[in-house]
Amino acid sequence: EAGVVQSPRYKIIEKKQPVAFWCNPISGHNTLYWYRQNLGQGPELLIRYENEEAVDDSQLPKDRFSAERLKGVDSTLKIQPAELGDSAVYLCASSFSTWVYDGETQYFGPGTRLLVL
């Protein structure tokens, strides 16, 4: 079974430029998460989708970050414009369900390492 796929794996951009990350979750997983992980820290949730609906985007900096999950499958996270402080690893994860008793496990992709110069 294929895991969570993310692309690109690495991205280097100059500040003020736009950047986009793509995620394809595990087939059948209706919940999708985007996390940001700073160096030496644990992941921090940016946004969570239940199917097509963003049910928790409280930690998403909405002035420059946007996300979408069309058709409830793939998702894209965008930053426009990027700032130096956005340098981090952006992780995508998926799970079968957050509310089913044994559906708690989140499966993570390899992440996209972003460097903003």
Add this chain to the structure above:
Amino acid sequence: SQQGEEDPQALSIQEGENATMNCSYKTSINNLQWYRQNSGRGLVHLILIRSNEREKHSGRLRVTLDTSKKSSSLLITASRAADTASYFCATRGAQKLVFGQGTRLTINP
């Protein structure tokens, strides 16, 4: 904001020894999970313990949970070089999973 605090931040032991990592948290939880992250790779789920459970085993892993002290521990027995990684506890509250800062474990041959 991160709820879980792992202790120690870094741990270095000899292969074959046991490794123990601790996690403390602040608010009530539904469950607590441990994840492993190898260098430059994504996180892998190791084990989940629910708030009404006190101990759980999975292979060489043993997790305990003390809700009265708001703390958990992860024990890895008979460590191997492949166990070298960062280990994160994550607390599941009402709405989301919140990760700690992790313990960096190094297994020396």
